[in-house]
Amino acid sequence: MKIVNFFLVLFALVFSTGVFAQQYTIKGTVTDNSGTPLPGAAVFVANQGVGTSANADGVYEVTVSSGKVILEVTYVGFSKSSREILVNEDKTGVDFSLSPGVALDEVVVYSGSKKAEKLTNSPSTIVSISPREIEEFPGNPAELVARKKGVDYFRAGIAAPAFNIRGFNSNFNSKNLQVIDNRISSLVATGLPLGPLSTVIKEDTEQAEVILGPNATLYGPNAHNGLINIRTKDPRVYQGGTVVGNIGVNGDGNAFNSLRMRWADKVSEKFAYKVTGEYTRAEEFEYVDSVYIDRKDAAGRLPSDPNFAGLDGVKEGYNEFQLDPDVEFIKAGATAIYTPSPGTDLIATYEHSNSTYLSPTNVGRNQIVDWKINVFQLRFKTKNFFAQVYHTTSKTDDTYSIDDRTKAYYAAIDAGVPEDIAGGEASFATGARFRDDSNRWNAEAQYTNSVFNDKLEVVAGVQWQLDRANSLGSYLLDENEDDFIEVGQIGGYGHLLWDMGLGFKALGAARIDNHEVYGTNFIPKAGIIKEFAKGTLRLTYGQGIAAPTILNMYGNLFGGLILGNAEGFTLADGTVIDPQTVEKLNTYEIGYRGTIGKKLYIDVNAFYNNNKDFLSPVTAFLAPTFRGDTPIEEVQAIPYGLVATYINFGEVNTYGTDLSVTYMINPSLNVTANYSFFDYSYDEDNPENDFNRDGEVNNFDFLVNAPNNKGSIAVNYSGDRLYGSVFTRWVEKYNYFSSFQIASETIPGETYRGTPIVEGAPGTDSFNYGPLGGFASVDFNLGYRFSEKFSLGLAVTNLLNQDLREFTAAPPTRGLYLLETKFNF
Template sequence: MKHFITSMLMFLGIFTLNAQNGFLTGKITDNEGEPLSGASVYVAENGIGTTTDLDGTYKLELPVGNHAVKISYVGYSPSSQSVTITEGETTLNVSLEPGVSLGEVMIVSGSKKAEKITDSPSTVIAISPKEIEEYAGNPAELLSRKKGVDYFRAGIATPAFNIRGFNSNFNSKNLQVVDDRLSSLIATGLPMGPLTTAIKEDIEQMEVILGPNATLYGPNAHNGLINTITKDPRKYQGTTIATNLGVNSDGKGFYSGRIRFAKKLNEKWAVKATGEYTRATEFKYADSVYIDRKDANGNPGTDGVKEGYEEFQLDNKVEFFKTEVSAYFSPKAGNDLIATYGHSNSTYLSPTNVGRNQIVDWRISFFQLKYKTKHFFAQTYYTTSKTDDTYSIDERTKQYYRGIDAGMTPEEAAGEFSYASAARFEDNSKRWNAEAQYNNTFGKLGFVTGVQWQLDKANSNGSYLLDNNGYINLNQIGGYAHLTYDLGKGFEVLGAARVDNHEIYGTNIIPKFGLLKKTDSGTYRFTYGQGIASPTILNLYGNLFSGLILGNAEGFTLVDGTKVKSQDVEKVNSFEVGYRGNLSKSLYADVNAYYNINKNFLSPVTVIGVATERGDTPISEVQSGYAFYHGLVATYINFGKVNTYGTDISLTYNFSPKVSMTANYSYFDYSFDEDNTENDFNKDGKVNFLDFLVNAPKNKGGLGINYGGTRFFGSIFSRWVQEYNYFSSYQIASETLPGYTYRGLPIVENTRSGDSWNYGPLGGFVTFDLNFGYKVNDTLTLSFAATNLFNTEMREFTASPPTGALYLLEAKIHLD
């Protein structure tokens, strides 16, 4: 592969001669002279770096001249060194002092520019390169070890997260970003999650913002944001081949093979390419689908008693194919032009509000072009989303039995007829994005300003949107400014604002303010920020189950003349205080408390009654199943106001540079006005918790022990989640609540509730995760990871299997 790429570049005439270079060599040790394997040696101005081998040595090619070199290693205080490179070899040996260096972690998510995590005005948690490198499983699992994150596994293929409440089986309130790209599905707004194209070996760092950060990232950074940053091929060179073999608690196998190639070709060009193939079998579980069947005389069921059936033709296969290719061009030092193409093809089971979807060959592709200098950033990217055969298992199962009741043979009912009631979801959507940003510092004033544009082109081929087999085109544009000013004596003030305009729900202004106090040990902060959650294209133009569920972009008129307003944005005003820094040389703390005022909720799908018009169009012309539904419509609305509040605490203690302990705890609660009729979402005449569906545990925490030696590394982590009740459209997971009803039925544990089964509350468990490994030499690393080590019985999500154990072995080969 190396020879092929080199030959191609020479053929194209872009393989330029090297500038006059020399080599920086040396050894990185601790204060007792022990070598530090995997320490980072990096020259930021040139974008060049490497890591040390098992004996702590390194070799780095650099242009002749003066350079600032930064050496860092987890558990040690970083060191910055000035060095003059001459022709030949220049030696730089560095000894690092033990100390909690978490405060020196560099992030980009909090202010959209590089800064120390202690200096960020946002509550940011980071998953480091070392954590990702040493974990043998899906790096998303590491989110479960962080404070403030409601992490859950909806099966092997679909780990997911939520922040600060209001979770659901169709949650679009958390934004996902990968390498500056919005990584959300075009029509539904859901995070792409397992559909993304990045592979584990190419992920450098993952950063999570707790709470809203809409001023910089736009309308959907409402509850939180996860930002994945991939590796620069100039800093992380070589070929890495990794494979996983595993088994789940059902005895079913897991296989994953991945490859990453990265090469700095010369001073101007670098390339990287990645690929992954993963195959597994989902945990054993068949959801129940409840159907009102014909009676023995062939008459339609009318008694309201529904029989339960297992999901029809359930396929537990999990399969992923992913690839990315990037070319980096640097016309001069500090100026980068980066072109990237990515593609994924995914098949798995995904939970929804009405049962599970069978995701079949869902293809995501993107083309991205970025230009970066020290102060300027610009990009444009094009994303496509395509599937032809994804379907609702619940609806297909019901349609199959309708066919059987109509006298069809099982073969006839299982064919195209089983999709005839709009069970199949197709997608052929596209999105264009563009962004330009400028940042600089003038004396005590620092600022970041930018503009972002997005054009969504949603197309479901008429399967689940009101697109009439054409594109729904939606434009939005936003501009932002983020300013900081140094007041002196460690005080810094922040002021930021964003203006967004969307052609459906208009213009919104989003402010943010903050005050930071920096000390030698850490930073205290107070911030106020606003976030908005915008209706998705599905919310605005949905057309599900022959028009029973319709999008609410234009409002509705009911038979009694009542007007139902079109859907608008949901807003949250967030107040937060926090401290991040060292309490002592060995103890690092990250503590925050917040109070949120949430208004105008984007409701889950709800029945509004019989409609005569959608906007100005008669409902009979919109609802394809009008002959059956006669205008009965379910849609999405805004309602109510609720206050949420809580605290997140994380402590890290270094017993030694090799051994540390982490502990975290999070508390979350809410309050609302029971006398405010706008809070009565379900229109039962009283306001209670069933109107808001907060769906979050009140208490959760974790405790872990970590060891990182020259060759051996490992950690064990215990997670506790308090039991909590969960409601999401048809889905229910609750204890018995005497006197309460949900969707018109009593709430009783371990019984059927409408169209789903109530297995009881989620959470209520303590689990253990284990990982360890051994660096055989500079080429080979062997490791092991176990999630839910003791196969504890628990349920983490609805419309999903109970989360059993998963055991994985990993072998990783790295070739320079």
């Protein structure tokens, strides 16, 4: 707790000293040429690194320091407007009138540089989901991620949309970091993004940005493949109340209902607050997965038969036991902002979620039951300084593995246990139930400034994290409610951007991160940016690291079948399995963003990645004798004779390109087309690449799990009252392997986990329905504003109600049809 006390003292010191520069609040309106307000227009103070958005009436407020200020205003469908003014007591009001044209240069905040910046000037490849896109989409705003270049988006059922970036997807993917309002939003033990467990509702989501590629210098070792950064609405900018209701059905005719509300008020110049809430209830797409069990001997006899000769028969598929398709989300939150002086804010936030749904995993599906997330966050912001401390808790008592519970149920039946007992606690006997009572402490301080006549931009900070995982003895190597597994890490970063003149800027950044288990790592980043009149060219190098999660290090699943590898293993033949270490990713990237003429906007990038010490999926080793210095019988509750764990291996290169083109037909109508290519290579003669130890290096060692090609095209319309879009997505078919999961075309002569790879046939552990992707789908949404107080919207996902296989251990994605009513007051 010393670090927490340090930051609280730091808050007090900065708060007491105040801000020495004279500050003013600039106010004004943003309209089109006819005087119509442009709500959500981005207002950016280019030389002071602060930004804001216009409210529903087109009114903006931004606090700046005195002196020369460069204001830049952008809005989708309109050309950018820039103005330089000298701010003093006589000049604090500036209005903007934008002309039609291409202006997709939004202001992004705390993504590429951890400061407000124009999208074209960001040193990272960022795709942005604007406030207007979120406002006008009547469905789950996560669907808008599918409309962006470079993102592998998939739906693992109604409740679990997710994304991946640049390959190596799995059913348990922790390589993409989620950040909400500057806080890391992932589960403590597994490192998985909160995703459906998120505490934020749609109506309080202002903007989202997705960074393609590593951004570990600023966000730490979990920002490996990519990052999604979500910013919620400031109650001073977005005031008033909103009540939204969704009713709908999925393609199976099952109901979907959601009620959400937000209220925000600026009570005075010093105090503002907001409260949010959500209740959503639905039923998952109809789908029952097969659990493959060897219940009989070669003659078909059950263990209860006196002549039973052992479990060496053929595995058969059984339906998931006691599958519950109900989905329920409950969310609540509150934020209060105290402003002692203009430009200085103290922000306190509490948010809560309680979630029940089905979640795909590497070994089937988990039944998520009443999983509760609580977030307590305190932030301090002023012109050049930001600091925060936040506490995240995670709790569930009844979540379980459907696959393992199903196997335990039939094992109990075969042993002669009565059905009512076999389906009760006996079905959890092998560790099917997952409990969690974990928490995480985070603290951060950051300083930003421009020096040498604004020629050098400086961002420097320090971050601290303490993970305290507790599974109450269910899935980690802890023993009881008081036995926390604690892992701490601290990192410091610096980010310099030097204006060299003639439109050239040089980027240099670095991070030093110290992990309690994996030691110290140095993470650099560098780049050159060339600004043209209507665009920016960038060439960058960045490094990312992926630190194994607490589950990777200290997991204890299913009675010790899967064990974490923080200490290594010794096998009976003397072979030593080394402990896991960090995976390293080096990325080289070139990109351009800008306009061609007045109506065409282009965003293109190409990348090359080198992955070393790749973190493997779970893999099995025979005859373990020790985990570290501990005899295996003291760790494994069930003597399996093998152990499944995680290791580092090999080296693989990935490369690709992403292209997005938008053509503005008129200020209200545009067409956007996206295309992405991705591929990989490796050294077939390097024995360290032979992950599955079959004596041959091939694709089954590197489970890349990504399509080579994908693309989309969208027609978007946004008028004063009518708005909508038609979106078509194409994903090339691709083979997918993730631990127990298989989705592949028939590959003659090849096996996976000991079973021939045959499409439309059982695998060793799951049914192989064939490759993922291989489809083109159509989404549609339409809305109408009857007045400022009331609007009606329709969202249709998978308009043609096709059976789209987007993920394993998940139902085919069928249609989802939602009607949304929105009341503002």
